[in-house]
Amino acid sequence: MTFEVTILGSSSATPIFNRNPTSQLLNCNEKFYLIDCAEGTQQQLIKFGLKASKIDYVFISHLHGDHYFGLIGLLSSLHLNGRIKPLHIFCPQALQEILELQFKHSDTHLKYELIYTFTDATKSEVIFENNDVTVETIVLNHRIPCTGFKFTEKKRLRKLLIDKLEQDQVPVELYPLLKRGVDLDLPNGDVIKNLDYTTDSAEPKSYAYCSDTLMDEVYFETIKGCDTLYHEATFLHEMLERAKETHHTTALQAAEVANIVGAKHLLIGHFSSRYKTLVELLDEAKSVFTNTDLAIEGITFKI
Numbered sequence: 001m002t003f004e005v006t007i008l009g010s011s012s013a014t015p016i017f018n019r020n021p022t023s024q025l026l027n028c029n030e031k032f033y034l035i036d037c038a039e040g041t042q043q044q045l046i047k048f049g050l051k052a053s054k055i056d057y058v059f060i061s062h063l064h065g066d067h068y069f070g071l072i073g074l075l076s077s078l079h080l081n082g083r084i085k086p087l088h089i090f091c092p093q094a095l096q097e098i099l100e101l102q103f104k105h106s107d108t109h110l111k112y113e114l115i116y117t118f119t120d121a122t123k124s125e126v127i128f129e130n131n132d133v134t135v136e137t138i139v140l141n142h143r144i145p146c147t148g149f150k151f152t153e154k155k156r157l158r159k160l161l162i163d164k165l166e167q168d169q170v171p172v173e174l175y176p177l178l179k180r181g182v183d184l185d186l187p188n189g190d191v192i193k194n195l196d197y198t199t200d201s202a203e204p205k206s207y208a209y210c211s212d213t214l215m216d217e218v219y220f221e222t223i224k225g226c227d228t229l230y231h232e233a234t235f236l237h238e239m240l241e242r243a244k245e246t247h248h249t250t251a252l253q254a255a256e257v258a259n260i261v262g263a264k265h266l267l268i269g270h271f272s273s274r275y276k277t278l279v280e281l282l283d284e285a286k287s288v289f290t291n292t293d294l295a296i297e298g299i300t301f302k303i
């Protein structure tokens with residue numbers, strides 16, 4: 001099953017040359033989940049050959065513009081391009097009012113339905129679940145209510161040992177039952193033991209998205225042991241005081257979080273526009289947590 005995230009933007013606050021503010025596209029089993037939608041997100045999707053029409057779920061962390069100013073444009077384009085299937089939006093409640101005001105004054109009547117689920121920034125809870133993935137909110141500590149999102153794959157079906165099944169001429173129509181872990185009693189009295197013909201599937205992976213926040217133990221438990229942690233790293237640690245004032249995190253702190261929660265891989269992003277190159281942020285994080293990558297636009301990370 002595909003489980004990967006493509007970075008569409010990782011600048012904080014304002015776009016700068018070559019860097020767009022925050023947005024990411026998560027692909028889980030060929031279903032598409034947009035995480036934040038800053039200005040420029042539509043162009044980024046086009047640039048990287050990703051289809052906006054395939055997105056069925058949008059998650060907005062908070063109402064600072066660098067995380068949602070692209071949403072009204074995206075929703076309008078989907079409408080103009082003839083979308084009729086509903087779109088689910090997970091967001092702070094006030095976003096509905098903002099969007100409806102924009103639709104009202106542009107006399108826009110969407111041809112498709114927007115289905116809202118409002119986030120509660122004060123507690124971690126499961127807000128979405130389907131056959132592929134469970135999404136849980138992460139309590140963050142920012143200047144305004146802000147929610148991270150943890151995506152955890154559902155446990156996959158067992159893997160078939162095809163060679164052995166074919167060798168023993170087990171009927172193909174029984175394969176789906178074997179994948180579900182069932183032992184089979186055949187009419188002739190034979191028993192097909194599941195463990196003889198299947199192996200366990202890989203453990204479900206998880207992706208935790210934490211932007212924007214102060215480093216705060218309030219969210220450590222929720223993201224414990226995640227496979228890939230995206231954590232904002234707006235500043236170098238020499239700017240710690242500025243990070244605290246603005247409720248952001250330094251690259252060093254992001255790496256400390258990855259260590260504390262036992263993440264396997266760290267992606268840092270939400271870089272201040274003061275940094276023309278990002279190598280110092282990467283080096284700083286790597287000094288604490290080696291398996292760190294920069295969330296560079298256009299790169300797809302397998303989870």
Ligand SMILES: [Zn+2]
Nearest residue numbers: 013064066212
């Ligand atoms: Zn931000």
Ligand SMILES: [Zn+2]
Nearest residue numbers: 062064142212
């Ligand atoms: Zn913010």
